[in-house]
Amino acid sequence: MTSSEAGTAPLPDPLPESVTAFAGDYGFPLDDFQLRAACAVDAGRGVLVCAPTGSGKTVVGEFAVHLALERGGACFYTTPIKALSNQKFHDLVARYGEDHVGLLTGDVSINGDAPIVVMTTEVLRNMVYAGSDRLDNLTHVVMDEVHFLADPSRGPVWEEVILNLDPSVVLVSLSATVSNAEEFGGWLTTVRGATDLIITTHRPVPLDQFMMVDKQILPLNDPTHPEEANRAVIAAAARAEETGRRTGPKRTDVVHRMGAAGMLPAIYFIFSRAGCDGAVRQLLVDRVRLTTDADRDEILRTVDEGVQDIPTDDLGVLGFRQWRRALGNGYAAHHAGMLPAFRHIVEDLFTRGLLKVCFATETLALGINMPARSVVLEKLVKYNGEAHVELTPGQYTQLTGRAGRRGIDTQGNAVVLWSRGIEPHSVAHLAGTRTYPLDSTFRPGYNMAVNLIATKGYTDAQRILDRSFAQYQTATHVVEQATQLTRRRRDLAGLEKDLAAELRSQHTEHTATDVIEYAGLRRDLALAERKAKRDSGNQREKEISNLLSSLSVGDIIALPTGNNPDIAVVVRSDSDHRHPRPWIVVEDGWCGPVAPESFGNVPVPLGHMKLHKNAGRSPKRNARAVASNLRRQRVERPKKLKMKAGGGSSREAAVLRDKVHMHPVHSLRNREDLVRPAERVVAARRTLDRELEAVTPDSETLSATFDHILDLLVELDYVEYSGSVTAADREGLQVTAEGHRLSRIHHESDLLVAQCLRRGIWDDLDPAELAAAVSTVVFENRREATGRHTTEVPTEALAAAVTAVGRIHGELVSDEGRHGLPLTREPQTGFVTALHQWTAGAPLDYCLQAAEAAGAQLTPGDFVRWCNRVIDLLEQIKHTGYADSVKATARKAVPAIRRGVVELGATS
Structure with a gap:
């Protein structure tokens, strides 16, 4: 493995002809890191390119596509999400023509035999395990956003692909800047052969950091006058704190101020779907318009066509x-809860510069090409x-x-809005720390186990697990932990020696x-008193919340102001018991909402007065009249109402305090001289114990989990021992007919699905059922359902099937618990009635209401996404079902679901 920061090593002179020809097709000169990576790929070496978002690392992936076409091979371009696959497909079609480019995303199949195919990583994993003949001519694979292998739910798929691809395939890995790039690159070299590490931290467009305090946009870490810039931000924040402002300006103010500063167009990140939609409504209410008449006409024309x-x-x-109307005014929301067709229109308009503000959740940051000025x-x-x-x-x-x-x-421009509790220094730290570690989430599962046994055999399967990045990191960490523990033990011995000398x-x-026993008691007492104080404060806040609500x-x-x-x-009252405001x-005329954290003690009720009906409708407008009326009320005013500090006592603390006072060391006149070194010993011992508990399990972890999975699969007849071979020799394991069906079920709850198909509980249902x-x-509610909701389902046959799924799940998790395996996620019924009605032909509004009645919190975009997830699994059932009836029903159910907004959502 070689490592290169752009510009630190000379480029080949002359450049390879393929690189020169490729670079000439771009309207701008390629950066050194792009040329360096292209030269490595041209020479047949893999590359790991780590570069900031927006730096142009996808150019390296496009060179792999160019090279594969030039040399008569094939290139697969993989992405972590379908939206990225769709976007890359359109980019490559525009460059190479639709005859040369295909798209495979599970639910969409376009020109799959083309020499260039864009696909999600799951599709490539499935092709590898199936031994697809499409792999025969494969020369290059691009793994865009490869740092996605750290994703807990889907990351393991990336490692499966990397480990199982033929060694002759050149792997082009494109990643955000990660702090352990050398470690990841070292692993790639170990398992894939020569891999060049290309790192650049250079941004093509420099980024300036700002903090907005009230309506001031102040620079953070101004390179010319850094101290003055920081002091200005801190001073402005302090002034805002003193005046009692709870948050920064409202969103309309932010948009107006950024427009005046020439900072639009902007992506405005709000980590809440409701918050994004609420921001759009606020701008509409405030009659904000950011477009010219010509822009507005073009926007509305695009919307109506879409x-x-x-x-x-x-x-x-x-x-x-x-x-x-909001789009016509130049702003919109962008989040996963939107209809995909709507989201696609927003992306198109923003990319064309017609939208000036996009209120987005963090999902937009996952590689979708929507750059902004700010x-x-x-x-x-x-x-x-x-x-x-x-x-x-x-994440920052x-x-x-x-x-x-x-x-x-x-x-x-990166602008952080100030609010109480935000320290300018912490923002500066986030801005200055540009990297994060890439940690493996690889773990064996049921589908992986049967596929590995079927295609590799037990011994080779174990070797693949041993070659995983997870195992690579574990082995490295064990050494690091052992070194750290040795250092801790040496430090502890020194402290114990110091204590002996003091004695x-x-x-x-x-x-x-x-003395150590006495110091330990004092430490326990301090912790107990701190906990009691915290509990007392929590109890007081609960009392305040109860009163306010x-x-x-x-x-x-x-x-309680003294x-x-x-x-x-x-x-204006508030019945929200959890967050009353x-x-x-x-009396002095101040008007506004108050929250429990506004008080250090419980306010005291004094009485009641009549208010004009308009007082609550426009409280600020009527505040002076209300205050004047309040001052005339005859209420018994308390003479004193102090802010009380939280208590610091409890039964546990009282017992420990007695033990401290009764301990023989407590009566010593010079006890503090002895306790100080003893406290250092106590602290060091606790640190050592904590780190010993956190030691990474030994290198057998993945192998042991794999063996436990195989033991369960043997019990359930998905895997069996051939001939007279016993469990003592797992090399004789082979996959049964049931196991081969399981190998084609790619789903989080794969074994549960396989058991449901095998037991025939879905065989006699109609398509909607x-x-x-x-x-x-499939379905997973975003939040736990609250309030009353119905559990009834439309038909008796469906009710019986839902009950049977729950029963099979109960049996499965009992078996998993017995084998020490992670438990399969519990089935959820919140989408049952809604999907039944939709598949039967009901309108969207009716189905959304049915979901709400069942306790599911669904936006139209959620509805479409879950429909498509069910379609994904039904497509698998078409091929893996035991009974012809269930396979035929699955074939009928797919088009019944894929209609209207769902059909548009699959193609947009």
């Missing part, structure tokens, strides 16, 4: 008129499905990489064990 195949009734359900980050935290967490440097880099259009902008100098009769309009409260507490009246008016039953193993 939706002409969508039924009029469906357009009404989709909120088309408001969406069209990127706005509303927050630096996002919900990861379980909790709100801070953005990593890698990926998002801001959209800023700066090559050949259009001289610089890109000798103090001439005390107490041993090191006594119980307030009614007209209730008078005393605010001596002479302020009096306020509620003008009632509006109040204070089959589609609905299959949805239970």
Whole structure:
């Protein structure tokens, strides 16, 4: 493996003819890193190209396409998501013509025998395991966005492909900038042969970092005056803190200010679908328009042409008129909840420069070609499905990489909106940390196991697992961990030696064990008191939330502000018990919403007063009149209402405090001189214990999991031992007829699907019932359903099938638990009725209502996506079902689902 930062090593002189000819087709000179990578591919070596978003690394992939055509071979161009595959397909068709380019994405098959085929990585994995004859002439594979192999759900597919492709295939891997590129490149060289590592951190369009405080856009880390820039941002943030502002300006203000600063067009990242849609509504309400009349006419013409195949009734359900009006004004949302056809129109208009602002979730950052002059980050935290967490440097880099259009902008702009709690220094740190580690998520599964046994045999399958990037990283980490643990033990021995010396100098009769025990008790007491204080604060916040959510309009409260507490009246109540934000008016006329975190103690109810009916409708406009009326109320004002600190005591803390006071070391006059070195020993021991617990399991982990999977598959007759061979020799394992069916089921719940087909529980269903039953193993609600919802399904046969799926799942997870394997995800019924009705011909509006009644939170875009996921599995059932009836029904169900907005969603 060779490594190259652009410009550090001379390029071949002259360049190879193929590289020269390829470079001449571009309207701009290629960068050194692009030429260097192309020369390596021309010489038959693989490459790993790590470069920032927007730097043009896909040019290297396009050279592999050019070279394969020139030399009479074939090139597969793989991407992680269908949207990227569709986009790359259109790019390559424009360059090489539709006769030379194909597209395979599971649900779309266009010209699959072409010499250039764009596909999702899953499609290539399936071709490799099937031994497709399309691989015979394959000379090059491009893996675009290869850092996607760190994705927990789909990343393992990438490693399967890398490990199983024929060694003669030249692999072109394109990645974002990762901090362990040398490690990943080293692994590629080990498993694929010579691989050049090409790294560049250069952005074609420089990126400037800003923070917006109120309506000021202030530079971060100005290279000419960095200290002054940071001080200005910190000072502005401090002023905003002092004036009590809870957040930065509203979205309309941000758009206007960026427009005035010449920073549009912009992608405005909001990590919430509802937030993106709400931003568009806010701009509409505020009558914001960012387009000329000519631009508006062109936008509306494009929109009307793009939706002409969508039924009029469906357009009404989709909120088309408001969406069209926003587009005409120059702004739109972009997120996975949108109809794919709508999302495609937004991407097209933004790329053409007709839209000036796109409010987007982070899914837009996954390689879709939508560069902008600026990127706005509303927050630096996002919900990861379980909790709100801070953005990593890698995520920040990926998002801001959209800023700066090559050949259009001289610089890109990344603007972070200030809000309370955001430190300018932390933003500067994110901006300065441009890389993130690439960690393998590879793990064996049921489908992988039967495919490996069928095509490689047990021994070679184990060797493949041993060659995985996961195993490569594990082996490296074991060495690093052992070195770290040795250093920890050496440091601990030194601290224990220091403590012994201190004990000798103090001439005390107490041993090191006594003092360490005492120091440990003190540490436990401190932790217990800290926990008690935190629990007390949580309890107080709960009490405040309960009070605020119980307030009614007209209730008078005393605010916990110390001596002479302020009096306020509620003008707008809030019944949200989790996040109440009632509006109040204070005696001095201040008006606004208050949240539990606004108070350090519980406000005190004092009474009630009558309010004019307009007070709650326009609270700020009527605040002065309400405040005047409030001051005339006769309520008994508390003399003092202090902000109380949280408590710090608990039963556990009380017990530990007694133990500390009763310990013999506690009575020593010089105890602090002894405790200080002892506390360092206690801390070092705890650190060592923590790191010992976190030690990566030994290198047998993947192999052991693989063996456990095979043991279960033997029990279930998907794999068997040939002849008299026993479990002591797994080399004799072979795949049964049932196992060969399982090998063609590519799904997260593959074994559950195989068991359902094998048990025949779907055999006698009609197309609508089959589609609905299959949805239970496909659909996954984005959030846990709340409130009342129906569990009834339309037919008795469907109800029986859904129950049977649940029963088979229960048996499977019991077996998995017995073998120490990860448990298959539980089936979900939230999409059953909606999909049954859609497949039976019901309109979109009716089906969305059915999903909502069942507790599923679906946008039209979600509906289309889940329909297509069910179609993917039905396409597999057409070939893997046991009964002719279920295969025939699956064939009928697919076109019944693929109609209207679903059909458009598959092709847009």
